[in-house]
Amino acid sequence: MLAFYRRLYPFRSIFGWLNHEHAPTKLFTHREFAFTLQGDIYLRYNSFNTAEDLKKQVCQLNPTRFEIGPIYSARPRDKKTVRPTAFTPLLRELVFDIDMTDYDTIRTCCSGADICARCWVFISAAVRVIDEGIREQFGYKHLLWVYSGRRGIHLWISDKEAMELTDEQRRALVGWMMVIQGGKEMHKKVNVRIGSRPLPPSLQMSLSNLVDVFGDLILEDQDCFRSREGWEALLHLIPDNNVVETLRKQWEKDPDRSSSDKWGDLKSQVSALVKGTPKRAALKAAMEDIILQYTYPRLDAEVSKHRNHLLKAPFCIHPKTGRVCVPVDPKNIDNFKPEHVPTVGQLLRELDEVTATVQAEGAEHHSDWEKTSLKPYIDMLDAHVMALMEETRRAKRKTDMSW
Amino acid sequence: MFSARERYSDVKESKGQVEQHSHLKYPHRLNFYDIPPVEDITIEEFETCAIDRLRVLAEIESSFARNRPYDELKTITLAQCQKHLPLHSSSAHTMDLDSERRRDHIGHFVLRLAFCRSEELRRRFVKAESALFRTRYDSDDHTERGEFLNSRDFGWIKVQDDERDLYREELAAAAPITKEANADGGNYYKVKWTRVPDLVEKRRVFLKGGYAYVPSREQFSIVFQEFQMTLNKALEMTAKALPRLDEDTRIVPILNNLSQGFLAGVSSEWSTASAAEGGGITADMVEDLARRHFPACMRNLQETLRRDRHLKHFGRWQYGLFLKVLGLPIEEAIAFWRKSFSNIQEDKFNKEYKYNIRHLYGLEGKRANYPAKSCTQILTADQPGSSDSHGCPYRHFSPDNLQTALLSMYSSQGLTAADLPEIMSTVKAGHYHVACTRVFEITHATRGVKKGEGVGDGESVTHPNQYAARSRELERGKATAVKVEADGDVVMG
Numbered sequence: 090m091l092a093f094y095r096r097l098y099p100f101r102s103i104f105g106w107l108n109h110e111h112a113p114t115k116l117f118t119h120r121e122f123a124f125t126l127q128g129d130i131y132l133r134y135n136s137f138n139t140a141e142d143l144k145k146q147v148c149q150l151n152p153t154r155f156e157i158g159p160i161y162s163a164r165p166r167d168k169k170t171v172r173p174t175a176f177t178p179l180l181r182e183l184v185f186d187i188d189m190t191d192y193d194t195i196r197t198c199c200s201g202a203d204i205c206a207r208c209w210v211f212i213s214a215a216v217r218v219i220d221e222g223i224r225e226q227f228g229y230k231h232l233l234w235v236y237s238g239r240r241g242i243h244l245w246i247s248d249k250e251a252m253e254l255t256d257e258q259r260r261a262l263v264g265w266m267m268v269i270q271g272g273k274e275m276h277k278k279v280n281v282r283i284g285s286r287p288l289p290p291s292l293q294m295s296l297s298n299l300v301d302v303f304g305d306l307i308l309e310d311q312d313c314f315r316s317r318e319g320w321e322a323l324l325h326l327i328p329d330n331n332v333v334e335t336l337r338k339q340w341e342k343d344p345d346r347s348s349s350d351k352w353g354d355l356k357s358q359v360s361a362l363v364k365g366t367p368k369r370a371a372l373k374a375a376m377e378d379i380i381l382q383y384t385y386p387r388l389d390a391e392v393s394k395h396r397n398h399l400l401k402a403p404f405c406i407h408p409k410t411g412r413v414c415v416p417v418d419p420k421n422i423d424n425f426k427p428e429h430v431p432t433v434g435q436l437l438r439e440l441d442e443v444t445a446t447v448q449a450e451g452a453e454h455h456s457d458w459e460k461t462s463l464k465p466y467i468d469m470l471d472a473h474v475m476a477l478m479e480e481t482r483r484a485k486r487k488t489d490m491s492w
Numbered sequence: 493m494f495s496a497r498e499r500y501s502d503v504k505e506s507k508g509q510v511e512q513h514s515h516l517k518y519p520h521r522l523n524f525y526d527i528p529p530v531e532d533i534t535i536e537e538f539e540t541c542a543i544d545r546l547r548v549l550a551e552i553e554s555s556f557a558r559n560r561p562y563d564e565l566k567t568i569t570l571a572q573c574q575k576h577l578p579l580h581s582s583s584a585h586t587m588d589l590d591s592e593r594r595r596d597h598i599g600h601f602v603l604r605l606a607f608c609r610s611e612e613l614r615r616r617f618v619k620a621e622s623a624l625f626r627t628r629y630d631s632d633d634h635t636e637r638g639e640f641l642n643s644r645d646f647g648w649i650k651v652q653d654d655e656r657d658l659y660r661e662e663l664a665a666a667a668p669i670t671k672e673a674n675a676d677g678g679n680y681y682k683v684k685w686t687r688v689p690d691l692v693e694k695r696r697v698f699l700k701g702g703y704a705y706v707p708s709r710e711q712f713s714i715v716f717q718e719f720q721m722t723l724n725k726a727l728e729m730t731a732k733a734l735p736r737l738d739e740d741t742r743i744v745p746i747l748n749n750l751s752q753g754f755l756a757g758v759s760s761e762w763s764t765a766s767a768a769e770g771g772g773i774t775a776d777m778v779e780d781l782a783r784r785h786f787p788a789c790m791r792n793l794q795e796t797l798r799r800d801r802h803l804k805h806f807g808r809w810q811y812g813l814f815l816k817v818l819g820l821p822i823e824e825a826i827a828f829w830r831k832s833f834s835n836i837q838e839d840k841f842n843k844e845y846k847y848n849i850r851h852l853y854g855l856e857g858k859r860a861n862y863p864a865k866s867c868t869q870i871l872t873a874d875q876p877g878s879s880d881s882h883g884c885p886y887r888h889f890s891p892d893n894l895q896t897a898l899l900s901m902y903s904s905q906g907l908t909a910a911d912l913p914e915i916m917s918t919v920k921a922g923h924y925h926v927a928c929t930r931v932f933e934i935t936h937a938t939r940g941v942k943k944g945e946g947v948g949d950g951e952s953v954t955h956p957n958q959y960a961a962r963s964r965e966l967e968r969g970k971a972t973a974v975k976v977e978a979d980g981d982v983v984m985g
Binding site for chain 1: 661703
């Protein structure tokens with residue numbers, strides 16, 4: 090682990106990503122870092138002047154992971170010396186967390202901490218919807234998606250405007266994005282319509298993307314409605330009792346019908362109704378809601394709502410899987426394979442091999458990660474940082490000109 | 493005194509935007525209070541204006557505390573305004589409009605001085621003032637309101653026709669122009685979405701590239717947000733300026749009195765442990781008490797806890813605080829949770845959950861004395877996620893699950909299937925507290941609670957601890973026969 094921090098962890102890039110320019114600003118120096126040490130010891134309110142300081146401390150403590158918090162009005166390490174009112178969170182990347190456990194009620198392949206290539210499709214559908222929504226509707230540009238190392242994915246948005254959002258505005262944004270709501274005991278978790286009006290345009294757009302996912306993933310791959318439990322859950326979402334009864338009878342006679350056949354049964358029931366009647370419209374709407382309920386991203390809302398929430402830093406190691414939390418390209422999300430993400434053990438082996446050859450050649454080795462399979466991921470972060478810094482430069486030049 | 497007030501006005505005057513285009517000093521009924529009064533004011537006027545306004549604001553606060561719907565709040569507030577702080581529209585020529593509006597203006601600024609001094613006071617003042625502004629805005633004459641809106645720069649961009657045509661479909665789906673609204677011209681205004689978070693949260697606008705397209709009917713949201721924001725900023729500035737005010741002894745006592753009046757005006761909160769009455773509760777008693785006295789939300793949490801041997805974060809928070817206020821001391825609370833989380837290893841419990849419990853009791857973290865969650869908070873804050881069990885069953889359960897749950901919880905106390913239709917219809921109408929109150933009445937019928945009596949004097953349930961406290965009170969009352977309420981004391985039999 091220590092060797093990983095000392096030789097591979099991209100402190101420079103992380104610094105640039107948090108700081109938005111080369112010279113350290115408050116964005117870095119007033120930023121909270123929290124360390125988790127061996128034996129679950131948790132150290133909060135650390136802050137550092139430079140990337141080197143951070144690296145030194147990380148190498149000294151050798152934490153199992155560390156988390157990044159907000160920028161406070163004072164240096165977090167001085168927390169005890171300033172008045173509590175003078176210590177408030179000011180800025181923070183807007184973050185999202187999608188976790189596979191929230192899909193436990195619908196996925197049929199695994200549950201709990203497990204994840205396989207089949208469940209990853211839920212995550213990639215979610216990433217596409219959120220990524221497009223944030224860019225289109227909110228106009229943010231600097232989005233960094235990071236694999237959480239096991240069964241989820243994080244999103245960090247570093248646009249200046251997004252960093253400045255208040256908790257209230259964050260709550261509103263989450264409200265806009267959240268569709269799946271209601272506790273364990275609530276069957277219908279999608280309630281987004283006002284009366285019998287059509288879906289809001291943002292969801293209409295997501296829906297058109299999700300229809301295919303619903304067909305491939307829910308009906309074919311996961312086959313969610315094959316079991317009795319599965320199709321009873323589906324029937325609970327249909328507002329018309331006659332249709333429910335007909336379908337239940339039909340399916341009880343032939344319980345082994347595949348999910349797409351059952352979905353087809355529902356479709357034909359609906360199209361049998363007279364066009365233009367409110368009953369048919371209500372069922373059509375219910376079908377749209379069902380598609381959303383099964384495929385729309387399920388967000389862990391609490392993470393996004395408050396500025397002072399801590400989130401694991403990119404490139405940390407997941408303690409259970411040993412995988413590095415690497416950035417993910419949303420355009421290429423379908424080809425991302427969690428099981429291909431390098432583990433810390435693998436990287437250190439690669440490093441040993443490289444060191445052996447380099448030592449034979451007698452050359453220096455400054456940035457060791459260049460020679461490992463971590464390279465493409467760090468390059469991805471660096472490209473992201475470049476764009477951010479360019480933006481800061483442009484904003485600065487603009488203020489200079491106006492002066 | 494006035495030197496300081498003038499200094500304060502210097503800060504603000506740069507923002508002055510009220511145009512003086514009529515013969516009136518205050519051309520509009522509505523006021524954004526951008527400019528403080530800069531004339532001579534007698535001490536007496538200073539005080540009376542403030543007290544009259546305070547009466548109105550106190551009524552608004554108590555309406556919030558009672559959870560009144562907006563329409564009711566509006567009627568009450570307007571009536572209260574009529575009594576203490578009349579404000580007529582500009583068409584009422586016979587009235588002395590300027591003096592009415594001047595009183596409104598002065599009162600507002602005096603209260604600013606009184607309520608800028610702590611975070612808590614500022615928050616409440618902004619809330620009450622915004623509600624007052626909203627009721628006035630809603631009751632304002634249509635053209636006068638238009639004039640008022642034009643008199644001040646709100647920083648919105650009117651959406652041009654070609655842009656409106658481009659997004660016609662999206663706009664129609666997100667925020668349709670209804671027939672009545674068409675009379676206003678059916679315009680849309682473009683603002684940064686961060687200025688209308690309430691509309692965004694409910695998806696009532698069309699969003700594109702960070703801008704929200706607000707239909708003219710929802711224009712109020714922008715105005716309202718702006719009002720709250722400027723008032724908040726101004727209060728913070730006033731708070732900073734206040735200590736530097738060269739003050740004689742005339743004003744500070746008045747200000748102190750005013751802010752205290754506001755504090756005392758709210759109904760009692762269920763924030764302190766009521767351990768004194770009825771003696772301490774021990775960990776072993778909780779389950780039995782739950783069966784006899786707890787409202788459905790807490791029964792559900794207790795049952796989930798027993799079944800899963802675990803509760804998720806917000807569940808622990810809701811139930812833990814409830815038990816604290818019920819009178820469960822900290823040692824017993826740790827014992828109770830330890831016993832309930834029987835699947836969890838000792839060291840894991842000590843590491844992960846004990847801190848949590850101590851936090852609830854104000855022994856860790858920022859050491860705050862957290863009050864138990866009221867029904868309003870349970871209903872509206874921290875909506876349960878897909879595997880959570882906290883929240884209000886009347887609201888967060890699906891109807892058939894709620895019916896089953898109610899029957900299994902309360903049938904031993906006299907609830908029958910015949911009672912369900914009535915309860916379910918109130919639930920369907922969204923009156924969750926009414927449903928809960930009705931369940932209380934049914935399950936306490938043997939103790940002499942009649943329909944409509946609620947948790948005493950016809951009050952409905954507003955807090956889970958109120959429910960439990962009243963239920964226990966009734967039980968004790970029966971045990972000691974009529975030996976109650978001679979001097980308000982309850983004696984254990």
